[in-house]
Amino acid sequence: xxxxxxxxxxxxxxxxxxxxxxxxxxxxxxxxxxxxxxxxxxxxxxxxxxxxxxxxxxxxxxxxxxxxxxxxxxxxxxxxxxxxxxxxxxxxxxxxxxxxxxxxxxxxxxxxxxxxx
Amino acid sequence: xxxxxxxxxxxxxxxxxxxxxxxxxxxxxxxxxxxxxxxxxxxxxxxxxxxxxxxxxxxxxxxxxxxxxxxxxxxxxxxxxxxxxxxxxxxxxxxxxxxxxxxxxxxxxx
Numbered sequence: 302x303x304x305x306x307x308x309x310x311x312x313x314x315x316x317x318x319x320x321x322x323x324x325x326x327x328x329x330x331x332x333x334x335x336x337x338x339x340x341x342x343x344x345x346x347x348x349x350x351x352x353x354x355x356x357x358x359x360x361x362x363x364x365x366x367x368x369x370x371x372x373x374x375x376x377x378x379x380x381x382x383x384x385x386x387x388x389x390x391x392x393x394x395x396x397x398x399x400x401x402x403x404x405x406x407x408x409x410x411x412x413x414x415x416x417x418x
Numbered sequence: 419x420x421x422x423x424x425x426x427x428x429x430x431x432x433x434x435x436x437x438x439x440x441x442x443x444x445x446x447x448x449x450x451x452x453x454x455x456x457x458x459x460x461x462x463x464x465x466x467x468x469x470x471x472x473x474x475x476x477x478x479x480x481x482x483x484x485x486x487x488x489x490x491x492x493x494x495x496x497x498x499x500x501x502x503x504x505x506x507x508x509x510x511x512x513x514x515x516x517x518x519x520x521x522x523x524x525x526x527x528x
Contacts, residue, residue, distance in 0.1 A: 302464070334516075343506060343520040344462070393461050397516075405450050407508070407516055409461035 303328050303396050305410035313416045314384055321380045322413045324394030329374035335367070336393040338412070344393065350377050384417045391415070421445060424507055424519035433528050437494040441507035441519045444488065448509040448517075451483050453492045456504045456521070465505075466492060497526045 304327040314320050324333065335347040348356040348369055356369040370378045381388050394410040424441045431437055439453075450469055454462035466481040468474045468490070474481045480493040490509075494501055507519040 305461075344518045346516075405510055405512070406452070406464055406467055407510075408464060409454075412459075412461045414459070 302406070303330060303398055303408045305394055305396060305408060307392075307394055307410040307413050309413060310411065311414040311416075313418060315418060316385055318384055319380055319382045320384065320415060321378050322392055322394070324377045324379070324410055326375045326396055330396040330398065331374070332397045333371065333377045334395045334397070334407070335369065335377075335379045336395060336409075338391040338393060340390075347379070347392075381415065384415075386417045389415055389417045422507065422509065422517050422519045424522055426522060428523045428525075430525040430527060431497055433497060433499060433526055435497050435526070437497050437501070437524060437526075439492040439494075439505050439507075439522050439524070441490050441509075442488055443490075443509060443517075445509075445511070445517075446485070446488065447511040448485075449512065450510050451481070451490050452508040453479075453481055454506040454508060454518075456506060458503075462506055494524075497524075499526045499528050502526050 306325045308323045333350045336344045338344050346359050347362045348358045350356045350369050350371040352371050352374050368380045391412045391414050393412045398406050422443045453466040455465045456462040468481045468483045471483050471485045478495045482491045502525050504521045504523045506521045508516050510516045
């Protein structure tokens with residue numbers, strides 16, 4: 302299984318500022334995902350990030366608010382721009398691993414807990 | 419109707435109890451089914467993985483998939499306080515577009 306690390310693990314930010322979250326994987330992966338998990342809620346997919354192409358955003362999420370970089374097969378960043386208190390959430394990076402036999406598994410990083418004041 | 423629904427709601431059981439967690443879904447294209455365990459302030463960790471219909475057992479955990487009923491279950495035998503966490507079901511058809519259930523928060527009381 303892939304081992305995923307995220308930085309920062311948590312942050313408290315002021316309204317109107319931006320925060321960039323880093324995701325590092327210990328192996329090369331094609332697909333990386335960014336999720337948001339609000340308190341007591343399940344996971345909401347923000348976007349899918351493939352190396353060498355623009356990220357694909359889900360409905361309700363736009364590139365200007367959540368720009369994503371994917372410079373190589375082991376690293377990605379998500380920026381939360383012009384933050385408001387409604388952006389307070391846990392942001393999770395994940396990767397998909399396709400195993401021998403064609404099965405799919407998805408692994409998650411530890412998350413970044415963001416509080417916007 | 420939501421794409422994936424999960425029950426029960428928050429659940430408290432005594433240590434040693436058998437726990438049953440369930441998800442129903444609407445998309446018959448789903449082929450791969452997963453259960454994740456998420457401890458407080460941690461990311462989800464993959465617990466069980468099943469392809470198509472059938473059962474899979476791993477220690478105290480058993481995952482069941484009934485595609486004809488669009489219903490999956492996770493059973494935990496001899497539950498322990500360390501099993502206290504939120505359990506999320508997830509599913510996908512051919513990778514991409516993983517869909518997650520809302521989660522069930524389980525508390526196992528010593």
